[in-house]
Amino acid sequence: MSASQDTLLQVRDLYKHFPIRAGLLQRQVGAVKAVDGVDFDVYRGETLGLVGESGCGKSTTARLVTRLLDPTGGSITWEGRDIATLSRKELKPLRREMQMIFQDPYSSLNPRKTVGTIIGEPFIIHGVETDERKRKRMVQELMEQVGLNPEHYNRLPHQFSGGQRQRIGVARAIALKPKLIVADEPVSALDVSIQAQILNLLRDLQKELGLTIIFIAHDLSVVRHTCDRVAVMYLGRIVEQATSDELYAHPRHPYTGALLSAVPVPDPRLSRDKHRQVLGGDVPSPTNPPSACRFHTRCPKFVEGTCDVNDPPLELKDGGNLAACHFPLTDDEIARRVPTAAA
Structure with a gap:
């Protein structure tokens, strides 16, 4: 699937904070920062993968892009027009052009129809x-x-x-022949053999109808064979973006490297040589995320005075990856975590 560089969708500085209310007067006492400053582009005809742990903000991002949720801030530019603040009436013509496939096929269909x-x-x-x-x-x-x-x-x-x-x-x-399909973990509730059938169906429909797809998943092996580019999310932010081949061969962000180190390798020799990177601690709460780099509380490359003070921008690293990290993975570290990259 070759992706044209013609931008269909552009997301800049996107936020979604859900208020936490308490007391008799239901005053706001905090906020869940589900999406906290996300930037990405979607090119016409490509499949962009959005991956990360549960609770990182993938599905919320999908609902913001399709305007099923109203953003707290930021812009969502569809074919040159910012749709982030459009009313329901103004959005109706756009609904034909962007559609969603939901995660659970058992609850997303009306049982009485x-x-x-x-x-x-x-x-x-x-x-x-x-x-x-x-x-x-x-x-x-x-x-x-x-x-x-x-x-x-x-x-x-x-x-x-x-x-x-x-x-x-x-x-x-696909009934209305949309330009964009947002697939929110469309195969995670299905058996493995059925997953392959649905993925092949989406690929065939993309070629036949000229679809652009945002594919959301937590299974990295599924994303690898489905997507042209991949964006990795952690705690409401995108920490790495790259082409699928480059991301899986040379991940630059330590979080991406840890995710890939957990993917089973079918070759026993490669599996034996691979170093499993086990992350310490739990994912911090999105109500009170860590300062500066969101990942620094679990990062094996944490440097005090830098990672916990300066927020790293999402910028170009070696190999062409965009990564938000002060100390990206070296080629030697990548080879230990992802031996297939060195094979």
């Missing part, structure tokens, strides 16, 4: 096709396109398996 109604609902909402017979034919074509039997048009979601339900979600997402 038939599959035909679920997939056909976008046509009704946006007034694309008012004739019921024509709409049914369009829905059945979509079902066939994602690998479902069109004859199951009148079935309810509980009559389908998890993988089939996710195909229903995919069909609903």
